[in-house]
Amino acid sequence: MTTLENRPDTALLVIDVQKGVVGEAHDRDAVVANVAALVDKARAAGAAVVWVQHNSDELVSGSESWSYVPELVRDEAEPLVQKEYADSFEATELESVLAGRGIGRLVVAGAQTDECIRATLHGAFTRGYDVTLVRDAHTTEDLTSFGAPPPDKVIAHTNLYWRYHKAPGRTAGTVSTADVDFGPAEKPADEPVE
Incomplete structure (x- = not known):
């Protein structure tokens, strides 16, 4: 249902599950176990797994904190996109990676909910992708010391508003790890099946 033409495939987008990002998450x-289960599920279904890795003054390329957590191991054939901004599309090669693989639907997991996850959800959606957030991943x-709600409330609120997010010609929503389907998105009942 994506508004992107000739992009029928689905990818799992694993965002910033790095030691320095999720160490105190x-x-x-x-969550890391659920992300690992999603990676296995995507690979078994033949769906692309695309890894995103943040770079900053605190996450210096090649450093221990910059590295992905040991529970998650990227296959060498799977794309790894380096980023410097919250939105995984901003000033990166992510769009060309997805376009080259015919991907129009994203299943999103990772960290951090209130920064890179939210920014990437919106960045993908405004670019025409169907975007599903895995609510327990x-x-x-x-x-809270900066005035934010407790993390469980941030996660719950993000799940709530993304579940009901809408725009013409695109789908959004949430799903649990157990219920993720890496097949093509189903058309809503009120739309004709081609």
């Missing part, structure tokens, strides 16, 4: 072990750290 809410429910870290359960994203997390954030406790930023």
